[in-house]
Amino acid sequence: MKLRRKVYMVAGYNTISMGSGRKEFHPKKPRPGLEEYMKEAGQGVLKQIGGAQNVDECVVGNFIAARYNKQGNMAGFFPFIDEGLKYKPAIRVEGACGSGALALAAGIRSVLAETAEVTLVIGVEVQNSVKAVYGADILAAAGWAKERKEGHVHFFPGKFSDRAGAYYEKFGYDKTRHGMATWFKNAVENARLCPTAQEYHNTTEDLMAVGMTKPNGRSFVDNLNVFDCSKVSDGASGIAIMSEEGLKRCGIDLKDAVEVVGMGQAENDLTAAPADLTKLDTTAVAVKKAFESAGVTKDDIATVECHDCFSIAGIMAIEAIGYAEHGKGAEFVSEGHSSRQGKVPFNTTGGLCGWGHPTGATGVHQAVTIWEQLTGKAGDAQINIPADKPYGLTINMGGDDKTLVSIVYKKN
Amino acid sequence: MNYDEKFENVTVLGAAGKMGSGILLLTSMEMFDISVKPENKDKQFTLYALDISQKALSGLVKYVRGQLVKAAEKKLNVLRGVYAHRADLIDNADIINEYVFDVMSLIRPVTTLESAYESHIVFEAASENPDLKVKMFSQINQNSKVEPWFFTNTSSIPIGYLNKEANLGGRVLGVHFYNPPVVQKLVEVIKSDETKPELGELATQFIKNLRKIEVPSYDFAGFIGNGHFMRDALYGMSKLEQLKSEMSFAEAVYCVNKVSQDFMIRPMGIFQLIDYVGIDVCQFIMKVMDGYVNDETIHSPLLDTMMEINVKGGQNFDGSQKDGFIKYEKGRIAAYWDLDKKAYVPADEIAAKCDAYLGELPAGHTPWKAIVRNKAKNEVLSAYFNAMKETDNNGSKLALAYLKKSKDIGLKLVSDKVAYTPEDVNTVLLTGFFHAFGPINDFIN
Numbered sequence: 001m002k003l004r005r006k007v008y009m010v011a012g013y014n015t016i017s018m019g020s021g022r023k024e025f026h027p028k029k030p031r032p033g034l035e036e037y038m039k040e041a042g043q044g045v046l047k048q049i050g051g052a053q054n055v056d057e058c059v060v061g062n063f064i065a066a067r068y069n070k071q072g073n074m075a076g077f078f079p080f081i082d083e084g085l086k087y088k089p090a091i092r093v094e095g096a097c098g099s100g101a102l103a104l105a106a107g108i109r110s111v112l113a114e115t116a117e118v119t120l121v122i123g124v125e126v127q128n129s130v131k132a133v134y135g136a137d138i139l140a141a142a143g144w145a146k147e148r149k150e151g152h153v154h155f156f157p158g159k160f161s162d163r164a165g166a167y168y169e170k171f172g173y174d175k176t177r178h179g180m181a182t183w184f185k186n187a188v189e190n191a192r193l194c195p196t197a198q199e200y201h202n203t204t205e206d207l208m209a210v211g212m213t214k215p216n217g218r219s220f221v222d223n224l225n226v227f228d229c230s231k232v233s234d235g236a237s238g239i240a241i242m243s244e245e246g247l248k249r250c251g252i253d254l255k256d257a258v259e260v261v262g263m264g265q266a267e268n269d270l271t272a273a274p275a276d277l278t279k280l281d282t283t284a285v286a287v288k289k290a291f292e293s294a295g296v297t298k299d300d301i302a303t304v305e306c307h308d309c310f311s312i313a314g315i316m317a318i319e320a321i322g323y324a325e326h327g328k329g330a331e332f333v334s335e336g337h338s339s340r341q342g343k344v345p346f347n348t349t350g351g352l353c354g355w356g357h358p359t360g361a362t363g364v365h366q367a368v369t370i371w372e373q374l375t376g377k378a379g380d381a382q383i384n385i386p387a388d389k390p391y392g393l394t395i396n397m398g399g400d401d402k403t404l405v406s407i408v409y410k411k412n
Numbered sequence: 413m414n415y416d417e418k419f420e421n422v423t424v425l426g427a428a429g430k431m432g433s434g435i436l437l438l439t440s441m442e443m444f445d446i447s448v449k450p451e452n453k454d455k456q457f458t459l460y461a462l463d464i465s466q467k468a469l470s471g472l473v474k475y476v477r478g479q480l481v482k483a484a485e486k487k488l489n490v491l492r493g494v495y496a497h498r499a500d501l502i503d504n505a506d507i508i509n510e511y512v513f514d515v516m517s518l519i520r521p522v523t524t525l526e527s528a529y530e531s532h533i534v535f536e537a538a539s540e541n542p543d544l545k546v547k548m549f550s551q552i553n554q555n556s557k558v559e560p561w562f563f564t565n566t567s568s569i570p571i572g573y574l575n576k577e578a579n580l581g582g583r584v585l586g587v588h589f590y591n592p593p594v595v596q597k598l599v600e601v602i603k604s605d606e607t608k609p610e611l612g613e614l615a616t617q618f619i620k621n622l623r624k625i626e627v628p629s630y631d632f633a634g635f636i637g638n639g640h641f642m643r644d645a646l647y648g649m650s651k652l653e654q655l656k657s658e659m660s661f662a663e664a665v666y667c668v669n670k671v672s673q674d675f676m677i678r679p680m681g682i683f684q685l686i687d688y689v690g691i692d693v694c695q696f697i698m699k700v701m702d703g704y705v706n707d708e709t710i711h712s713p714l715l716d717t718m719m720e721i722n723v724k725g726g727q728n729f730d731g732s733q734k735d736g737f738i739k740y741e742k743g744r745i746a747a748y749w750d751l752d753k754k755a756y757v758p759a760d761e762i763a764a765k766c767d768a769y770l771g772e773l774p775a776g777h778t779p780w781k782a783i784v785r786n787k788a789k790n791e792v793l794s795a796y797f798n799a800m801k802e803t804d805n806n807g808s809k810l811a812l813a814y815l816k817k818s819k820d821i822g823l824k825l826v827s828d829k830v831a832y833t834p835e836d837v838n839t840v841l842l843t844g845f846f847h848a849f850g851p852i853n854d855f856i857n
């Protein structure tokens with residue numbers, strides 16, 4: 001994809017990723033709903049861009065509020081965020097856990113199409129409305145419905161457990177488990193630096209020890225322990241996508257914006273089983289497209305936000321990008337290359353395992369994190385962005401490597 | 413007739429009670445598991461839930477339904493397999509609903525004893541009244557054509573007595589669940605001299621399938637659990653009487669309760685436990701036990717007084733604790749009963765004075781919650797009790813004497829032939845009372 005016009009992202013905002021692990025979270029107490037989350041994130045963005053009158057179009061990414069919250073027609077919440085958005089064009093997009101980045105893609109396309117100079121993009125999901133065993137049914141919609149019957153109680157952990165099992169078999173359990181545990185440790189350590197992260201309050205001392213817990217198929221799934229999995233989260237993230245004219249209209253300084261320099265989108269057949277359980281093929285295609293679109297290589301990237309819905313998916317993403325050969329991803333992690341001090345810091349505010357995974361919000365949250373890092377707004381979680389590597393990369397995935405959006409961002 | 417066949421028709425007597433409702437639930441789940449075996453596909457399974465009040469039975473149905481949902485949520489791995497052949501059941505939610513429906517379909521809530529005449533197995537958890545139990549057993553036994561097996565949950569009535577009075581020909585066994593049966597792992601099994609061994613075999617299989625722990629006990633009123641608990645409670649109350657000469661009644665309750673909980677590292681203090689079980693229940697069990705022991709008196713005038721003034725403890729229908737020796741707010745201790753003032757005294761009015769009287773907890777004290785999970789608990793406990801022996805304060809002295817008494821009670825249960833072995837006594841206290849260590853130990857000599 002060739003970008004025919006300059007596109008920027010600015011004014012990111014994340015709500016807290018709410019759920020077990022947060023001190024404020026009580027499963028039985030009433031909590032904010034979808035609309036409150038959208039309002040918080042939306043107003044958080046509008047405040048930074050001079051208000052609703054500067055917005056031309058709105059996009060919301062959400063996976064499945066129709067079942068979690070019995071809510072459809074989500075675009076109708078934009079005027080609820082701010083009266084100034086009343087009568088403006090708005091759409092909702094869906095691509096399972098990739099809904100957030102699909103919303104970004106839609107917003108980018110609007111700016112490229114010159115139907116908008118300023119697009120307000122929000123991702124949102126509120127999942128603590130049901131217990132996890134019922135949530136598993138809802139999330140299973142990210143796969144092919146005809147496979148649900150044969151699937152595991154926890155459908156998606158079951159899918160990635162199969163992937164992890166194949167990976168253990170091919171490349172060895174011990175070193176893979178060590179890599180997965182290290183992934184978990186990095187995730188929590190990064191989350192502890194980010195006040196909105198779900199694991200921000202995590203006080204576990206020996207993270208490696210819990211990460212090494214041997215999976216138990218009787219109580220959960222065969223090849224993953226619970227620390228390998230992102231948790232159930234409520235949250236929303238928002239960001240504005242703008243043209244140069246949009247930046248001017250909103251009075252935004254270039255240094256407070258990141259440029260979107262490349263995007264790769266790829267879709268795979270929902271009814272087809274993965275060709276190789278140990279690889280994320282579609283992810284590899286999307287990243288390749290993104291790099292080509294941006295005219296950069298993996299070596300130009302200062303930091304990556306990848307879709308670690310499960311620790312094993314983080315490891316496979318490393319291989320899909322090409323930082324490690326097939327089968328060497330776990331060692332790459334164990335050796336510290338993906339940690340915040342490593343060669344390429346991954347998921348610097350915790351990623352899905354650490355920050356949280358409000359499914360429809362995740363893609364937008366990733367963009368917000370890259371925007372923060374490249375503009376020096378990441379607070380305690382800030383990493384150094386080397387002058388010769390002014391780029392960031394996001395990978396957002398819907399389903400089991402089915403709906404992929406990868407974006408390359410450049411510091412101004 | 414094999415195990416599965418016996419379970420084709422079962423009655424739970426007193427099914428709406430505290431124990432009966434749990435036993436009914438567990439039995440219904442076990443019967444479901446049996447009924448879905450391929451070889452039992454065409455058989456009919458029926459479970460009568462028998463109690464006297466329709467209202468209580470309606471409450472029971474609600475309780476069972478709620479518990480089944482929770483149970484199903486926890487064993488979905490298995491249930492997805494059980495319903496694999498049902499193409500229409502796809503989501504976890506579909507499977508949970510179907511399971512609940514299928515188990516509930518086994519249950520027939522009834523109020524007339526005639527229903528039990530068809531049953532091969534009768535689980536009995538009716539009120540602890542020997543005449544009532546004998547009457548029900550005889551009536552069923554006389555009218556039944558299938559020679560039913562009776563499994564009684566009695567806490568204090570000897571099994572041999574029920575066998576003889578109801579003329580059951582050895583078809584009765586004590587299967588003594590703990591409260592609440594759904595949670596508690598321990599089941600005491602009591603054979604009388606006449607009990608037929610087949611009943612024991614079925615009980616063993618049943619208890620194993622429920623993933624519970626079986627401990628055998630001789631047929632002696634109170635069995636092991638209450639045999640220890642009632643004497644332990646009497647000792648606690650004797651200490652209360654003794655301390656009353658030095659302090660107020662409420663303060664003495666506070667001190668004995670604290671010694672028996674914190675100093676002795678138990679899950680709750682003795683007065684909280686008496687309240688939990690119910691002062692009425694304790695009084696009743698003591699009365700029954702007292703009729704069978706000759707060398708000691710199992711009776712507490714204090715409990716009689718408490719009953720007279722209607723301070724009874726026990727639990728509300730929702731499982732919350734009623735006030736007894738102690739007053740509870742949201743499950744926490746708020747105040748202590750003062751018999752002389754006939755009123756509760758708030759904990760914070762007396763705590764400082766009592767704590768000063770008892771003194772500090774000995775070095776190395778670890779709260780009960782932490783110690784039960786500690787793999788090296790024996791070393792930790794040994795060091796703690798050694799420190800206790802070196803600690804010169806009232807709390808430590810009271811605790812050491814109490815622990816010694818608890819051990820003596822345990823040993824006497826073995827020598828009196830209530831328990832078969834010291835290990836059985838310890839298992840009962842560990843699993844039925846959640847103690848962190850058995851009463852028969854080497855910490856105290």
Ligand SMILES: NC(=O)c1ccc[n+]([C@@H]2O[C@H](COP(=O)([O-])OP(=O)(O)OC[C@H]3O[C@@H](n4cnc5c(N)ncnc54)[C@H](O)[C@@H]3O)[C@@H](O)[C@H]2O)c1
Binds near residue numbers: 425464544
């Ligand atoms: N509560 C405990 O902690 C505990 C523990 C172990 C054993 N037990 C024993 O379990 C038995 C039941 O105790 P509980 O605490 O559940 O008592 P409960 O009072 O809660 O239940 C007794 C039930 O029996 C019913 N009942 C009374 N007369 C009946 C009749 N004629 N026909 C049918 N049902 C009748 C009552 O309606 C009530 O529902 C007793 O033998 C008791 O000793 C109790």
